[in-house]
Amino acid sequence: MSASHSYGPRPWTFYALAALFTLFVIFLYGPMIAVLVLSFQGPSGSLVFPLRDPSLMWFDELFNPRRTGDVMGALGRSLPLAVLVMILTVLISVTAGFAFRRRFRGATIIFYTAIASLIIPGLVLSIGTLVTFKYLGLRAAWYTSALGAHLSWSLPFGLLIMFAILGRLSPSYEEAAYDLGASKWQTVKNVVVPIVFPGMIAVALFGFTLSYDEFPRSWLTVGTKNTLPLEIWTMTTNVTSPALYALGTVTTVVSFIVIAIALGSIVIIQRKRSRGK
Amino acid sequence: MAQNKNLTTFLQVAPLSVVLFFFFVVPVALVVLVSFFRYQMLVGIVPQFTLKNYVDLINNPTTWTLYLSTIKFALIVLAITFVLGFWISYFLVFHVRNLIVAIGLFLVCTVPFWTSNIIRMISWRPVLGKEGLINSGLLKAGIIDQPYQWLLYSDFSVVVAYVHLFTLFMIVPIFNSMARIDKSLLEAAIDAGATRWGVIWNVVLPLSKTGIALGALFVVTLVMGDFFVVTVMSGGLSGSATSGMFNDLQFMNYPRAAASAVVLLIVVLLIATAIFRLVDVRKELVR
Numbered sequence: 001m002s003a004s005h006s007y008g009p010r011p012w013t014f015y016a017l018a019a020l021f022t023l024f025v026i027f028l029y030g031p032m033i034a035v036l037v038l039s040f041q042g043p044s045g046s047l048v049f050p051l052r053d054p055s056l057m058w059f060d061e062l063f064n065p066r067r068t069g070d071v072m073g074a075l076g077r078s079l080p081l082a083v084l085v086m087i088l089t090v091l092i093s094v095t096a097g098f099a100f101r102r103r104f105r106g107a108t109i110i111f112y113t114a115i116a117s118l119i120i121p122g123l124v125l126s127i128g129t130l131v132t133f134k135y136l137g138l139r140a141a142w143y144t145s146a147l148g149a150h151l152s153w154s155l156p157f158g159l160l161i162m163f164a165i166l167g168r169l170s171p172s173y174e175e176a177a178y179d180l181g182a183s184k185w186q187t188v189k190n191v192v193v194p195i196v197f198p199g200m201i202a203v204a205l206f207g208f209t210l211s212y213d214e215f216p217r218s219w220l221t222v223g224t225k226n227t228l229p230l231e232i233w234t235m236t237t238n239v240t241s242p243a244l245y246a247l248g249t250v251t252t253v254v255s256f257i258v259i260a261i262a263l264g265s266i267v268i269i270q271r272k273r274s275r276g277k
Numbered sequence: 278m279a280q281n282k283n284l285t286t287f288l289q290v291a292p293l294s295v296v297l298f299f300f301f302v303v304p305v306a307l308v309v310l311v312s313f314f315r316y317q318m319l320v321g322i323v324p325q326f327t328l329k330n331y332v333d334l335i336n337n338p339t340t341w342t343l344y345l346s347t348i349k350f351a352l353i354v355l356a357i358t359f360v361l362g363f364w365i366s367y368f369l370v371f372h373v374r375n376l377i378v379a380i381g382l383f384l385v386c387t388v389p390f391w392t393s394n395i396i397r398m399i400s401w402r403p404v405l406g407k408e409g410l411i412n413s414g415l416l417k418a419g420i421i422d423q424p425y426q427w428l429l430y431s432d433f434s435v436v437v438a439y440v441h442l443f444t445l446f447m448i449v450p451i452f453n454s455m456a457r458i459d460k461s462l463l464e465a466a467i468d469a470g471a472t473r474w475g476v477i478w479n480v481v482l483p484l485s486k487t488g489i490a491l492g493a494l495f496v497v498t499l500v501m502g503d504f505f506v507v508t509v510m511s512g513g514l515s516g517s518a519t520s521g522m523f524n525d526l527q528f529m530n531y532p533r534a535a536a537s538a539v540v541l542l543i544v545v546l547l548i549a550t551a552i553f554r555l556v557d558v559r560k561e562l563v564r
Contacts, residue, residue: 010372013473017368021382024365027441028389031400034410038403048408092292099289102282110294117301119494119549121502123519124538128304131311131531148300155293164453209391215505220526232395236509245403248396255392263384 032252039245047242058246069231069238071247077142078228079254082212084147089154089207090200096155097162101171118156122216125149130220145221150211157210158203165199194273198266205262209255305542312535322531330536340521340537344544347518350432350507351500354439358496359489361440362447366488367481370455371463383452390445398438398509405429405437430512438510443499447492454488455481490556497552498545518544 034049042053062071100107117125129149133140140146169192177187215229222230228251235244312330315323334340365386373379389397404410405428412424427433458481466476504519518541525534 011473014368014372017364017372020361021365021368024361024444025385028386031404031441032389032392032397034403035396035400046408048403048406049410049413092296095289096293099286102286104283104286104290106290110290110297113297113301114293115549116546117297119498119545120301120305121498121519121538121541121545123502123504123522124308124542125301125304127522127526127531127534127538128308129300131307131535132299132304135307148296151296152300155296159293205391213391213393213395215395216502229393229395232393232399233505236395236399244399248393248399251393251396256388259388259391 035245035248036252038242039249041242041245045242047240047245058242059250061241061243062246062250069234070226071228071231074226074228074231077222077225078212081142081147081150081227082208084143085150085154085211086204086207088147088151089158090204092151093155093158093162093203094196094200096159097166100159100163101166101169114156114159117152118160122153122214123219125152126217126220129217133221139223140221141223142218142221142225142227145223146218146227149217149221150214153214153217154207154210157206161199161203161206165196165202169195198269201262201266201269205259208258212255212258308535308538308542311532312539314532314535316530316532321529330533331540333533334521334536334540337521339516340540343516343520344518346515347501347507350435350439350517351497353436354443354500355493355496357436357440358444358447359493361444362451362492363485363489365448366452366455366485367477369452370458371460371481383448386448387445394442395505395509397442398506401434401438401441401510402429405434430510430514432511432515435507435510435515438506439500439503442506443496446495446499447489450491450495451485451488454485458484486556490552494549494552497548501541501545501548 037051038045038047038049039058040054040056041047041051041058042055043057045052096110100111126149129145130140133145138144173191173195174187177191182190213229215233218227218230226234232244232247232251235247311322313326313328315325315327315329317323369379369383373382402409406412407424407426407429409429411428412421415421416424462480462484463476466480471479501518504517504523507515507517508520519537522534522537522541525531525537
């Protein structure tokens with residue numbers, strides 16, 4: 001909690017870096033806010049500012065599939081896919097994370113395979129998965145090939161987060177619990193889970209959002225029906241109305257709800273735990 | 278007991294290994310295999326060994342131009358994101374005195390990461406466009422009397438979008454490394470007579486190198502493998518190392534697309550290996 005230097009007047013670098021930070025935040029959020037505002041553009045407004053007679057017409061148009069394509073359908077595939085990826089990412093990377101606390105044969109090769117899977121260009125993997133499904137005579141679909149392609153990218157992320165979390169869980173905590181007479185189950189429930197749980201929520205958040213927003217890995221693997229990012233991509237070339245911004249607002253709101261749930265539950269858990277002490 | 282433990286470990290890593298095998302190892306192996314097959318119009322992939330796909334690629338001057346352009350983007354973006362990532366992390370870790378505030382500001386930086394990349398890209402249009410916020414602002418202020426054309430659909434806007442999307446990949450690992458630095462080290466250095474810059478150069482920078490290496494790995498590989506940002510933000514004017522792959526796929530020429538993919542993969546893996554040579558990332562991660 002202590003600052004690097006003893007408390008005293010702030011050095012000039014503080015103000016310089018605070019200014020840099022503020023500019024960076026404006027740079028990060030400014031364009032997003034612009035899109036958010038412009039999605040309420042009225043009938044006489046254009047794709048740019050100023051905002052004229054604010055209305056909800058573009059949201060209305062968005063859910064009217066005649067004009068803008070199958071947005072609702074795409075959302076109806078993207079959400080279950082993201083939830084599926086989230087659940088599997090948590091289950092698989094948490095269990096694997098525990099294995100890596102011990103030395104075992106093949107640890108190095110699995111680790112480097114995971115890293116390679118993380119940094120391989122999404123397009124390369126997309127082609128590979130498509131070719132694999134072709135050779136196996138399977139049909140590509142969002143719940144098979146796209147699910148696998150998304151997992152190959154969310155699992156390494158989940159694993160890295162688990163490394164960071166489990167680094168803080170010293171094996172001596174568990175040993176202490178055993179020495180005090182706790183059973184294996186009690187140790188897991190009262191020692192391991194409380195330490196690991198916030199990290200699991202972080203893994204879940206990554207799993208969900210990485211899948212929900214993933215484009216390159218979905219591109220060739222979703223089969224005949226688009227997920228939401230692909231639908232947006234098609235719209236960027238076909239749709240030249242603020243409906244595109246309205247879609248941006250809708251997707252971002254979904255993301256923000258998910259982020260709020262995740263961060264909120266981490267805060268609640270931390271608070272409960274500190275009250276328990 | 279030992280037998281039992283081995284079995285547990287095996288069961289714990291089995292699901293991860295199975296997914297990585299079927300959705301990473303097999304696809305990559307098949308891409309490599311197909312890249313040596315022949316392509317025939319209307320038939321598609323013909324399983325006959327050939328090096329033609331690679332020869333075509335290497336003899337095509339466009340390949341080289343595209344790779345050069347992608348490497349140029351990667352280096353520019355790497356430099357900018359490193360400077361931003363380093364100083365923002367430094368600010369959060371060493372200048373913000375309250376831990377809760379520091380974590381809050383860190384989250385402010387990370388939230389956009391969890392939203393859609395495509396939407397974040399598109400959101401530059403009303404800002405940088407000919408009638409966008411910046412041009413209309415400058416026109417109104419009387420600084421310019423013609424809108425700047427180079428703000429959007431140019432190399433400039435490509436770099437802006439990359440920095441916008443990828444700086445986070447620098448901030449998170451560098452922040453993580455810096456947060457682990459024992460603050461008393463800095464005080465010791467100052468007591469020993471080091472200047473502020475001396476501390477940054479000799480203590481903070483070397484101790485953050487794992488984070489910097491991981492960040493660089495993410496940024497470079499993301500830029501190298503990108504197709505969509507460069508296409509949207511350059512308005513189709515610039516290509517990337519993946520453009521050839523994209524074109525081949527439109528014509529269902531999987532073998533040549535696979536050859537492009539293999540070349541790209543080799544380049545990316547070489548970069549990754551170079552970074553891992555410089556810093557033992559694994560030792561730092563699994564402790």
